[in-house]
Amino acid sequence: MTRYNPKEAEPKWQQRWADAGVFETANDPHKENYFVLEMFPYPSGRIHMGHVRNYAMGDVVARYKKARGFNVLHPMGWDAFGMPAENAAMQTGAHPREWTYANIEAMRTQLQGMGLAIDWAREFATSDPDYYLHEQRMFLAFWEAGFVERRESVVNWDPVDHTVLANEQVIDGKGWRSGAPVERRTLSQWFLKITDQAEDLLAALDDGRLAGWPDNVKLMQRNWIGKSKGCKLRFDFAGETELPAALADGLSVYTTRPDTLFGASFCGVAPDHSLAQHFAAQDPALAAFIQDCQAGGTSEEAIEKAEKKGYALPLQMAHPFNPARTLPVYVANFILMQYGTGAIFGCPAHDQRDLDFARKYDLGVTPVVLPPGTAPDAMTIEAEAYTGPGSLFNSDFLDGLTVEDGIVAAIARLEAAGQGEGHTNFRLRDWGVSRQRYWGCPIPAVHCDACGVVPVRAEDLPVTLPDVPASAFQVPGNPLDRADDWRLVPCPKCGKPARRETDTFDTFIDSSWYFARFTNPKADAPVDRVAADRWLPVDQYIGGIEHAILHLLYARYFTRCMKAIGLVDIDEPFANLFTQGMVTHATFQSADGEWLLPDDVVVDNGEAKDLATGRPVFVGAVEKMSKSKKNVVSPEVIAADYGVDAARWFVLSDSPPERDVEWTASGIDGAWRLMGRLWDSVSPHAGAFASFDPYTVPADLSDKDTALRRVTHGSIDAITSDIEHFRFNKAVARLYEFLGHLRKAGDVNAWARAEALSALARLIAPFIPHLAEECWEVLGGNGFVYEAAWPVADPDLLVSDQVSLPVQVNGKKRAMLTIAADLDKEGIEAAALADPAVIRHLEGKTIIKKVIVPGRIVNIVVK
């Protein structure tokens, strides 16, 4: 018996699969279509264990669906534009294009070495001009359809990456990639009007269109869209003002609580509100105050500790329901220009921030909501605002109404008086897509002094990136700004000298439609409508939870835009989404704080030591594999030592797929042992299929043979269900059990054994495809196991005629009956009461109740 040798078997089967072209997407009209997609990788240069886990899961699904008779589309591509290529250019002097495409080459080889059932003929990179040509075409169509807007706006500026960030890309006030505190700048920017779709993006989360998405992702998107219902209302200035016309109309505020208007004691505006800016121009102290507010970090801590601060403006506002009452106006640091109208009215009794502010500036606190069961004179506000339900008081025409009714009544009164209207506000803001970078898709527009911003003519697409020398990246700023040969062009409209747009697209645009391009990557339109209708939406999308908001929201929005211009006929791009957990590893640190690679550490009797020096090593937390903490294990090294099947097997074992899995040396050893046991169990039965007719069950099977058949069919049933439900860890456990039974089956009928082996080879194929092919071949299977049909469990073998039934006395298990499966309640009761152990526990007691649940349990209650 020879040992299984993955070093020979894996390349051999990869070659045979490729030669036979088995992974090419089939278009059999008699079969159903299934599109499985893993989030495509950024070509950083090397695959890591996270990729292995992600693609192993997708491959299980793809191979399983293929075996179930689907036409499977399982493509791969590269999210190839982006900052790291330019950073590499700065550091190494390599041109971003060369760096990127060299990385793609390297990573493709690595991925192909994983033996993934991918149709490589459909591969593309988003940096291919043929891809971004269509992105530009689509953008021009969006522009024409009114989805695009150019506007001056205060943007999040990343001072390290020298580029603008979308709000979604600002995390705790820092750039999502650089980690640098974000600054505010006013720039003219391209926007996609995602807020126009806010209602539908939100509605689809709840109306069943995303039934196949995890709840936590839907919740995160719901919070991000942040719908709130309230009203916009206008406060007029009390008395004469000398404000310019643009500001003279009063102050527009947004509130969700118009019912508390009678408790208002001040108005507030954001530091960058136009009213604040107006007075700052005349008042240096206010200007200083505003600057102070803006300098304050937007980080979590800074906000937590920030005191409510205000600066009174020389203005008074009239109360909308009682113009005789006037309210002071403050510029306040806790008011956000980006939300609502950038202005509020403060009701200290029922809003904690307003209360903090009112206490500091000694403003009135008038409670207007009476908690249920509280007397009006007992209602006082001390340090805590009351935000709960109740009935309104101190509120004129609103007195006695509930909060809900009060909101409706207040809005009605405001609308009647022409002072306000009901308004739905979203937290979501439009998607700024301009990036001041070279390595991205050029925005196909030209700036002309006479014509303004003009789209590039269709026949002039694609606008390709100019060749700039690698040295251009050594200078800060955008090389496109300096590429005058490329930048200076005639205006497409009037022909006069004009300038190309030098911003490129946010790379999230590239990944917002790639799934549609995969349905026909050679199409001469952005999307081939026939192919898209055949394959979309993606049936199963798999990727990291870190994309729960950014990528997944943009892709949903983009799909709506594509539908609007007729490119696709779907609202939602991903019917089912699965977010997989990370691959983690223990961290190791030497006495002097240096991080150590797992390979440099040896664990001996529970003591970790530095392999080179023998000195003790501190074992730290189990964390996501990362270069900075060196707790990485290279897929290449593992593949070289154990083969890719073992690595695939291990990352799918133990932990549920949505949870993190800890990589351990003993774990991969365990996976490796399984490979050996499997091969040792299969290889002695070479040619077992020679006289095996799966459709003719021999008549002379012994009980032992039938017992094996039950195990075989039970395993088929359970593993099928586990794969369907993404319970790969359980499928793995069942395969261990199946193999264990098979090994202990001893001397069984050759037919029953062949049936078991045939099922086994096919059941392991999605997980460890190379070994499965090796087994299939030695057994004498036809063709590739990849192309073999999935085994089907015989329902008759899933039910046994004998079952064991636990018997409880007072809820404690006392006996185990082995009885006929179809025994009726009386029979079960008789058998239970006849059991010696049960009799012993009933002795001297009175039976007060007998609970008999056939197939489940018997419980006898005694006193």
Added chain:
RNA sequence: GCGGACGUGGCGGAAUUGGUAGACGCAACAGACUUAAAAUCUGUCGAGGGUAACCUCGUGGGGGUUCAAGUCCCCCCGUCCGCACCA
């Protein structure tokens, strides 16, 4: 602060959704093979008591519902994730 998920052996995790708690793997221990080790195989493996058959306890803590609770309800404690001065 708001929202969500979760808490089971030495460890990762199972438990058909109210019905035998701890499947399967890892680690550990014992044995077989071996001159020896590795590899491989066999067995044990929640805690306590008992020679044993068995008994008691046990799913973060406390209470409750039920014939029956890891699972449902209430109150605590803890961990993780997301959002966060959102009016």
